[in-house]
Amino acid sequence: MDQLSNVFAALADPTRRAILARLAEGEATVNELAEPFPISLQAVSKHLKVLERAGLITRGRAAQWRPCHLEAGPLRDVAEWMRLYRRFWDERYQRLDDYLRELRAEDTAKEKHDERED
Incomplete structure (x- = not known):
């Protein structure tokens, strides 16, 4: 699947769009991202993996704290398209x-x- 298709597939889910909206405000941990959703941490992690594969987020490595960060470049590609x-x-x-x-x-x-x- 090409990168643009990966981005559209990732954006197709409302939970993932909500996660991106939250990350637009700044970095957050998986626990912080999971707070507003009635789903398990494991389910949130799966959503994050989809977003990561699409290039929409990156995860840092600061000791135990692995903050997620929005990567807006792929969204620019969508806007261009x-x-x-x-x-x-x-x-x-x-x-x-x-x-x-x-x-x-x-x-x-x-x-x-x-x-x-x-």
Whole structure:
């Protein structure tokens, strides 16, 4: 599996996204990361391994304390990939805006025409 696919697979799980959101605030231990979740430490560790394989986190080695740290580089790659599709949607929204302007202009013209007939 390529790196971008690994990142998307890791981001597919809401628990992993929540872990990343917490790590965006700063380093944390496995115990600290596990606190808000009703799952075992072992389950949290499995989530961390997925995030680590995707390159989204690293784990330090400070004696007994192994803090997890967010690695934002892969998220930048996702944003870069998504930028291609943003242009697509921007063009679609622009066409929708143009269409809505046409409809409003037609409604305004019809209202003026109806007023003249009264």
